[in-house]
Amino acid sequence: MILKLAWRNIWRNSRRSIIALSSISVGVFAILLSDGLNTGMIEQILSNQISSSVSHIQIHNKGYNDNKVIQSIIPEPAKVEQTIKKNPEVKSFSKRVIAFGLLSSASSSTGMFIYGVDHKDEPQVSSIKDAVIEGEYLMGNDKEIVVGKKLSEKLGVGIGDKVVAMSNTPDGAIGSDVYRIVGIYATASSEFDKVNVFINIKAAQKLLEIGNDFHEFALILNDIKKLEVAKDEINRILSEGKYEVLTYRDLLPSLILQIDLYKESMWIINLIVGLALIFGIINTMLMSVFERINELGVLMSIGMKNRKIFSMIVSEALILGVIGTLVGLLIGAAVLIPLSNTGIDFSWFAAGLESWGVGSIVYPSFMIENLITTIILIPFITVIGAMYPALKAIRLEPVSAIRYV
Amino acid sequence: MEIIKTDSLEKIYSDNGVPVHALRGIDLSIQKGEYIVFAGPSGSGKTTLLNLIGALDKPTKGKVFYEGKDISQKSKKALSDFRLNNLGFIFQAYNLIPVLSALENIEFSMMLKGVEQKIRNERAFSLMKDLEIEELAHKKPNEMSGGQQQRVAVARAIINDPTVVLADEPTANLDSKTGGLLLDLMEKMNEDKKITFIFSSHDKQVIERGKRLLMLKDGLIEK
Ligand SMILES: Nc1ncnc2c1ncn2[C@@H]1O[C@H](COP(=O)(O)OP(=O)(O)O)[C@@H](O)[C@H]1O
Ligand SMILES: [Mg+2]
Numbered sequence: 196m197i198l199k200l201a202w203r204n205i206w207r208n209s210r211r212s213i214i215a216l217s218s219i220s221v222g223v224f225a226i227l228l229s230d231g232l233n234t235g236m237i238e239q240i241l242s243n244q245i246s247s248s249v250s251h252i253q254i255h256n257k258g259y260n261d262n263k264v265i266q267s268i269i270p271e272p273a274k275v276e277q278t279i280k281k282n283p284e285v286k287s288f289s290k291r292v293i294a295f296g297l298l299s300s301a302s303s304s305t306g307m308f309i310y311g312v313d314h315k316d317e318p319q320v321s322s323i324k325d326a327v328i329e330g331e332y333l334m335g336n337d338k339e340i341v342v343g344k345k346l347s348e349k350l351g352v353g354i355g356d357k358v359v360a361m362s363n364t365p366d367g368a369i370g371s372d373v374y375r376i377v378g379i380y381a382t383a384s385s386e387f388d389k390v391n392v393f394i395n396i397k398a399a400q401k402l403l404e405i406g407n408d409f410h411e412f413a414l415i416l417n418d419i420k421k422l423e424v425a426k427d428e429i430n431r432i433l434s435e436g437k438y439e440v441l442t443y444r445d446l447l448p449s450l451i452l453q454i455d456l457y458k459e460s461m462w463i464i465n466l467i468v469g470l471a472l473i474f475g476i477i478n479t480m481l482m483s484v485f486e487r488i489n490e491l492g493v494l495m496s497i498g499m500k501n502r503k504i505f506s507m508i509v510s511e512a513l514i515l516g517v518i519g520t521l522v523g524l525l526i527g528a529a530v531l532i533p534l535s536n537t538g539i540d541f542s543w544f545a546a547g548l549e550s551w552g553v554g555s556i557v558y559p560s561f562m563i564e565n566l567i568t569t570i571i572l573i574p575f576i577t578v579i580g581a582m583y584p585a586l587k588a589i590r591l592e593p594v595s596a597i598r599y600v
Numbered sequence: 601m602e603i604i605k606t607d608s609l610e611k612i613y614s615d616n617g618v619p620v621h622a623l624r625g626i627d628l629s630i631q632k633g634e635y636i637v638f639a640g641p642s643g644s645g646k647t648t649l650l651n652l653i654g655a656l657d658k659p660t661k662g663k664v665f666y667e668g669k670d671i672s673q674k675s676k677k678a679l680s681d682f683r684l685n686n687l688g689f690i691f692q693a694y695n696l697i698p699v700l701s702a703l704e705n706i707e708f709s710m711m712l713k714g715v716e717q718k719i720r721n722e723r724a725f726s727l728m729k730d731l732e733i734e735e736l737a738h739k740k741p742n743e744m745s746g747g748q749q750q751r752v753a754v755a756r757a758i759i760n761d762p763t764v765v766l767a768d769e770p771t772a773n774l775d776s777k778t779g780g781l782l783l784d785l786m787e788k789m790n791e792d793k794k795i796t797f798i799f800s801s802h803d804k805q806v807i808e809r810g811k812r813l814l815m816l817k818d819g820l821i822e823k
Pocket of ligand 1: 620622641643644645
């Protein structure tokens, strides 16, 4: 009955209530929009990093990740390969030779990471093949090289041009070889494209003089939720302490930290919007209390307890808060769900985004935790906003409330 | 049986710092089942006296006894309970909750007492039938005439079987025919249910029909 009364009281002054509802809905929508874009960007950065090179899990010689020297090769690759193949969570994997070196064209030269990969396995793990915008991906021939768009521009080379790669060999000599550009790729991150080049694994082993050895197994799982399960299982089998098994969370600590910080900071965004809303709620509820002082006097006279009067007024605000939040969520869903498929094109000012590894089209996305924060916090704030007006109401004396004109 | 007794009741209001002596020492005794009218000119203290008897306000001096117990020093919450359990109120205006129908207004008082929904509904309907206001059941106050609203207010005041109903100028906003019908109704409730009615009024009709009359003047009872 209190709820019924509260509900009807809201619609006594429907214009005022609709204004209050709208401001809550707009606030919630603003939170969703900002959260959707931020989360979308973060997830894109993460998924771009995973798909361009990081993959889900990497296996190296122990200590490789902290000190990426050419000598740090995988001790017993056959054993590791067997372990991976037996693991049901692993969808695909690729072997990689990785080295730092210098890439030169006729006119210029630049530092680069050279990846030696299998032209058939690597596309099962990373997206570089799909990112080729000119020419072809590796086809398994010795002298092929695929470079990023930014790097090709820097060196002033195009498809068919020759480049020379140089790198240290394990015994301190310098290996070098000539390659012909067969493909140019562009990922969402121009920073990545500027420094990473791809050749066939055999060619890389020859360049570095490391026989059949290599540095990394990159794994993609069937289900990303099994990340830790898969890691633990591989670790359990490769238990001699010779290897390191790292998930993308281990490999991208600063990005993961950023995501965690962002989740925390959603509180602040919610709180700022909530603070903006709370004054509107206080005002709305105060006006509604002042309009019915006589009525409150009668209610008190006939024996309605302060507790009930208080909860009636707080319920009114809570209803406004819940409906406003739901409407905001619905508008958010109606606007952002279609956009999460088509994406929002920020190319008109996206130069900055691209070097960040986001891509110029942002696909809004949501973290369930953040949605829950909003769904709880905003109605809670409206309740807080109703406290003062409700206190005002119960401080009335029945006699003076009835006499009030 | 004596139900209400006041003992040299005084009430001094402060009107922006200026003391206003609204009651100057009221001694009276009211028996159960009485039908009593406080009459007197405007400003003579009728409403103030009714509010003190109705436990809506506290006296500056003196005491109010209800069934022999002093109620003048009880806490706000205790007074609220006391009103809910023993008293019914009819005011001059703003009696009904505008967003509730007649039926819901009557049920509301029972809800405050914690009466179960099903019983509330039955009792409200049967009383409305008694008072011949069933056809108003689903109307909102703004769809009713002043007389109809006051009849619903009577129903709400007596639904919890109070011992005493206090009615402050209940006919003030009604024409004399409608006022007369309302008085018929309350008289009937007084006779049938032995509910004590205490009125404040300067309406000739109410005063004439009162079974006991107390004239107030300047905060004192005139003999
Ligand atoms: N809350 C109040 N504050 C100040 N003065 C009041 C208040 N209530 C009543 N009075 C004064 O007390 C006197 C008695 O008022 P009241 O009991 O309302 O008389 P009546 O009901 O007979 O017209 C009047 O002079 C009135 O102005
Ligand atoms: Mg009066």
